[in-house]
Amino acid sequence: MQVVVNNQDTHHHHPHSSSSSSKEKSTTFHLLCKNHKLYLAPMVLQSELAFRLLCKKYNQNIITYTPMISSKKFVNDKTYRKHHFQTATGDRPLIAQFCGDNAATLIEATNLIKDQIDAVDLNLGCPENIARKGDYGTFLLRNTKKVVSIVKEMVEALKPLPVTCKIRLLEYGNHIPEFQRGLAGTIQLCQDLENVGCSMICVHARTRHNKGRKISQADFDAIREIKNNVQHIPIIANGNIASKEDIIDCYKLIGNIDGIMSAEAILGNPTLFEAIEYNNENNIMMFNNTKVGQHHMPSEIANEYIDFAEKYPPFDIMKIVKPHVYRILHGLFQYDEKLLERLQKCKKDLNEYKIIIQDAFALEQKLLDGLNKLEHYHGIVGKKNEMKTKFISTLLSSYYYRHRPKNVLPEKIQKVLMMRQIIQNDDDNNNMNIDDGSKNTLLNTDLQQQHQLQGGGKKLSQHERRMQLKEERQKWMEFGVRISR
Ligand SMILES: Cc1cc2nc3c(=O)[nH]c(=O)nc-3n(C[C@H](O)[C@H](O)[C@H](O)COP(=O)(O)O)c2cc1C
Numbered sequence: 001m002q003v004v005v006n007n008q009d010t011h012h013h014h015p016h017s018s019s020s021s022s023k024e025k026s027t028t029f030h031l032l033c034k035n036h037k038l039y040l041a042p043m044v045l046q047s048e049l050a051f052r053l054l055c056k057k058y059n060q061n062i063i064t065y066t067p068m069i070s071s072k073k074f075v076n077d078k079t080y081r082k083h084h085f086q087t088a089t090g091d092r093p094l095i096a097q098f099c100g101d102n103a104a105t106l107i108e109a110t111n112l113i114k115d116q117i118d119a120v121d122l123n124l125g126c127p128e129n130i131a132r133k134g135d136y137g138t139f140l141l142r143n144t145k146k147v148v149s150i151v152k153e154m155v156e157a158l159k160p161l162p163v164t165c166k167i168r169l170l171e172y173g174n175h176i177p178e179f180q181r182g183l184a185g186t187i188q189l190c191q192d193l194e195n196v197g198c199s200m201i202c203v204h205a206r207t208r209h210n211k212g213r214k215i216s217q218a219d220f221d222a223i224r225e226i227k228n229n230v231q232h233i234p235i236i237a238n239g240n241i242a243s244k245e246d247i248i249d250c251y252k253l254i255g256n257i258d259g260i261m262s263a264e265a266i267l268g269n270p271t272l273f274e275a276i277e278y279n280n281e282n283n284i285m286m287f288n289n290t291k292v293g294q295h296h297m298p299s300e301i302a303n304e305y306i307d308f309a310e311k312y313p314p315f316d317i318m319k320i321v322k323p324h325v326y327r328i329l330h331g332l333f334q335y336d337e338k339l340l341e342r343l344q345k346c347k348k349d350l351n352e353y354k355i356i357i358q359d360a361f362a363l364e365q366k367l368l369d370g371l372n373k374l375e376h377y378h379g380i381v382g383k384k385n386e387m388k389t390k391f392i393s394t395l396l397s398s399y400y401y402r403h404r405p406k407n408v409l410p411e412k413i414q415k416v417l418m419m420r421q422i423i424q425n426d427d428d429n430n431n432m433n434i435d436d437g438s439k440n441t442l443l444n445t446d447l448q449q450q451h452q453l454q455g456g457g458k459k460l461s462q463h464e465r466r467m468q469l470k471e472e473r474q475k476w477m478e479f480g481v482r483i484s485r
Contacts (some may be wrong), residue, residue, distance in 0.1 A: 029119060029162040029199050032063070032093055033234040033258055037278040037285065038247075039202070040064040041238065041263035042097040042121065042166065045320050049086040050308035055266060056090065057304065059273040063093045063259070065166075068123045068137075071100035071109035083315035087116050095164060099123040099136040101146070103153035110158055119162040119199060122151060127168070127208040138168050138208040141189075144180040148192045155197035162199035166238075169207045169222055183222050187229045194233050201226075202236035202261055224254045234258035241265055242400050243393070244287070247276050251285040267327045268399030270305070271296050293385075295392050299361035302328045306357065310350055317348045325353050329360050330402070331395030336363050367391070 040047060040055050042065035052064040066085060073080045087094060096117045100106045110120045124147060126137025140147050147165075154163045170176075170185040179185060190201050203226055205218035218239025227235045237254055238261040241247055247260050266272045275291040278284070302325050314320035326343060333340040339359060346352040371387060 027162070027199065030234065032118060033200060035278075035280060036061045036063045036093060037259045038062045038273045038276060039236055039238075039259050039261035040266060041261050042066060042068055042095075042123070043263055043267070044068050045316070046267060046323065048314045048320055049088060049091060049312045050305065050314055051270070051324060052094070053088070053090060053308050053312070054270050054301075054305050055273065058271045059276065061278065062273060063095065063118075064091070065095045065097050065121060068097050068099050068126060069109070070134075071098040071102070071106045074098070074109040074112065075105055081112070085113055085116075086312060086314075088312060093118040095119045095121045097121040097123050097166065099126060099131065099134070101134070101136050101140055101150070103150045103157075106150065106154055107157045110154070110161065114158065114161050117161070119164050120154070120158065121164045121166055121202075122147075122154070124165055124167045125204050125208075141167065141170055141208070142176075142180075144170075144185070144189045144192070147189065148196055151193055151198050152196035163197070164200040164202070165193055165198055166202040166204065168204050169219060171207050171209065183225055186222065187226055190226055190230045190235075194230055198233065200234045200236065200258075201230070202238055202259075204238040206239055220250065220253050223257065227254060227257055236261050238263070241272075242397060244272060244275055244292075247273075248285055248287070256283075265397065265400040267324070268330055269396035270301055270328065271396070293389065295388065296396075297361070297364045297392065298329050298332055298395055299357050299364055301396075302357045302360065303354075306350055306353055317350065321350065321353060322346060325356065327399045329357070331398030332360050332363055332367075334398070335367060339363065 038059060038061060040052060040062050044067045047065055047067050055064065056062055069084045070080075074084065085096065094117050096110070096113060096119075098106055098109055098120060099122075100109070106120075106122065114120070123137050124141055128137070131137030132139050140150075151163060151165060167186070167189070169183065170181050170189065172182045176185075179188060186203075190203075193201060203223050205220060205223050218237075220237065220240075223235065223237045235257060236259040237250055237257050241250060241260060241262045242265050246265075247262075250260050251257060262272055274294065274296075275288050277286055277288040279286065305324055305328065306321075309317075309321050309324075322343070325346075326340075329339070329343070339356065342359075343353075343356050346356065368388070371384070371391060
């Protein structure tokens, strides 16, 4: 399968797109952006050095960000500085992301590391309460004039280091002055940022209210409008990227977008970008056919992560390594809850995690055996590889989909239920010895469950529907490891 998107053929071509503009200022940084269309998002406690190197191992053409760093603490606290900014060879291109509302502090913080980064980014997206208190992150967007003046000062003081911004969409609503609300306000802000010398803008296409359980589709139409109205600097799209197919679709949907960023999906599947290739001559985002069929099991990826974490120890194993292992192995916990319980008990010793990962490996072998048996018993002849690919991608996207049940049902959950039953059956019988009769039961039970999940054909009352959704959601919900962000 090869999907090719040629943006030169899309209808959303900007009249002054960079390729046709003579006014274009082609800085080194913009060249860098042109050649690297894939971005690993800044993530508190999760886009640390070890994880960045892991993602880059699967695709070198990634621009990565540090987690959000408090500019104030970075300037004032030596230990904080050591903990929160770690780098090594192979870690470039790298953008350091700071939060803060004081230009002088942001400049001072950046100056401490400016030789080790390719750009500095101002966080304008963090919606957490701590950001509200500090008046930084997305709360700064309530005063766009202040944002623009901070960026202006940073650009002037830090030259030639590029300054970039990561924003959310501005809120809608009549209570907000017109010039800084909604899509029009967001476009105005981006134009103003461009005018004061901002080098690139990443748009997380949600507003600050659109988070947690209220999370919904990112608004790609908004990103397209922004892209069409900002003339010379790269615009990066962020939000809703769950799979490699989504990356290609996003590129197609937005049209002429300069890059795509992933956060949650790549946490669950650090190989997300592996098979994606950007062809710079033709402006095509496509699958690399030799890589698209490659399989990486969660245990393999988790082991590689641990290798990096051993080489470049993150400052807090419990807060950084544990959530990574949890997220990478997430798809396996539905087959063995004890594995999760044991992971929850892991502390600071990386060897403890290695043991869990070994057991994850054994479980995977069992699941793959189950797949072979499925083929054998259900006559899915010749589809083994396809099923295997689908199954592994279900495992690796499990974390992203945990609170998005509607997107995943029923086709994907169907596979999962089928597998789970095979495993349980295996456990019950100790060795898998299914005769023709039980084979049918197995399949029937699976179909029944699936049928029930879809509402069993009968019309459900609102209450039943709600209960059903709750049940579905619980199936996918993360439990255990509390992730603070
Ligand atoms: C664990 C976690 C930590 C995050 N930390 C940051 C951060 O430090 N700075 C930031 O700008 N955004 C942060 N975000 C938001 C992401 O960068 C991204 O904008 C958001 O998750 C939407 O992308 P997605 O749909 O690919 O997950 C974080 C997200 C997650 C899941």
